[in-house]
Amino acid sequence: MRNYVIGRLLLLVPTLFGVSLIIFVIMRLLPGDVAVVALGGGQGVSEQQIQEYRRRLGLDRPIPVQYVEWVSGVIRLDPGRSLLTNQPIRDDLLNRLPVTMELAFGAVLLSVVIALPVGILSAVFQDRWLDYLVRVFSIAGLALPVFWVQTLVRNLILPKYVGWLPPPGYADPWEDFGKNLQQMWLPIVLLGYFQSAIIARMTRSTMLDVLREDYIRTAWAKGLRGRVVILRHATRNALLPVITLAAIQLGVLLGGAAITESVFALPGIGRYVVDAINNRDYPIVQAVVMLVAAIYVLLNLAVDLVYGIIDPRVRLA
Known part of the structure; x- marks a missing residue:
């Protein structure tokens, strides 16, 4: 190891x-x-x-x-200064990274919590009303444009029908947790929905494949309880591709959820790098890409280690 x-x-x-x-x-x-x-x-x-x-x-x-x-x-962990503002890029990244991390981890965690049970139930009750409902949920999340949905909710539904809008900007949760919660819960929920649609579809697909395996049929034939077969035998083996997908999504979001950050005016990495690209601010783009690449490599390593914990048949050598 x-x-x-x-x-x-x-x-x-x-x-x-x-x-x-x-x-x-x-x-x-x-x-x-x-x-x-x-x-x-x-x-x-x-x-x-x-x-x-x-x-x-x-x-x-x-x-x-x-x-x-x-x-x-x-x-030396000093990627230079912005060509336009002359501000140290390292300081900008340290200020903006917590915003993107909170958004990314919150969205992926929420999506996993929602998608895993939903995907499992959809596979277990294949071709029944619950399965059809989950499929509609997933297809809608895959088909609807993220920017359109978030803009619709942020600029039309909330102010017109609810009479509330999240406070602009970003408050440090360690300094003002209440305000941070007001600012972040909506973008996390909306972004988490689109991520959960992808994970739920993957979970359903892998569960269906596992449920058709011979060892699952053997477990049923031995008279094991349905909960034991589904949770202990089927789900554990179906989790590996889902973990990989969740890690990829986390890496993508840590690289910057530019659309969500733009809609909700969050000062995160996504808006930072988009502005840098538009302004040809090379050092910022290069620094963010290097950061994302390092995150991806470390996430892949973490996924491989988790594989060995979940499935003892996986050997790391």
């Missing part, structure tokens, strides 16, 4: 190196010039002023030199 964990952690180095190289090249290939954007689109600005601004930002140096300097900073 220890050697396996060490080996996987060592793989983090070449993985992040490859990601850093790819994102660095992609950002340099994007059309547009951050110096022009920062100077108001270039209107009323001379070419000499643009070149001087590029020199101050270090964008006039050779690309390999820029890459080496940036990677050196990342290794």
Whole structure:
């Protein structure tokens, strides 16, 4: 186990190196010039002023030199400063990451709590009214546009029919838990619904596959109680793909739930990186991508370790 964990952690180095190289090249290939954007689109600005601004930002140096300097900073946990605001990116990430983490963990936790029992019941009662209800629930969550539903609830249903809106911004839960709860419960519930639709569908599918296995038929034939067969034998073996899916969703949301953060005006990672892309603020985009890549690798490692706990047949070597 220890050697396996060490080996996987060592793989983090070449993985992040490859990601850093790819994102660095992609950002340099994007059309547009951050110096022009920062100077108001270039209107009323001379070419000499643009070149001087590029020199101050270090964008006039050779690309390999820029890459080496940036990677050196990342290794020191200092991904640099924003090209537009000159603010340290590390400070911005530390301020914004708790917002996205609360949103992501809350949504995934809620989705798992809802989707697991719903998906299991749907598989057990296949082709009955409960199964049809769950299928409608799942298909609606997959088909409806996230932005449209969240905007409809936030800007129409709540103010018109409920007479309430969540307070704008974000309050630290350690300083004002009540206000934080008012601000975060609605985006977590709405985002959690869309995630639960995916997990419920996966749970139903894997449960149906497991329930058709010979060892499940044998358990029924031996006269074991239905609860024992479903919970102890079927569910445990059906959980592995579901855990993988939940981890992937968590990684995606930790990378920034940009739509939800934009609709509810939450100062999270998603809005941060979208604004950076629009403004060609390379260091911010590169830092966020590196952060997401590291999160994905660590989540995959955690999933593999959980596999060994849930299913003893899985051996980590």
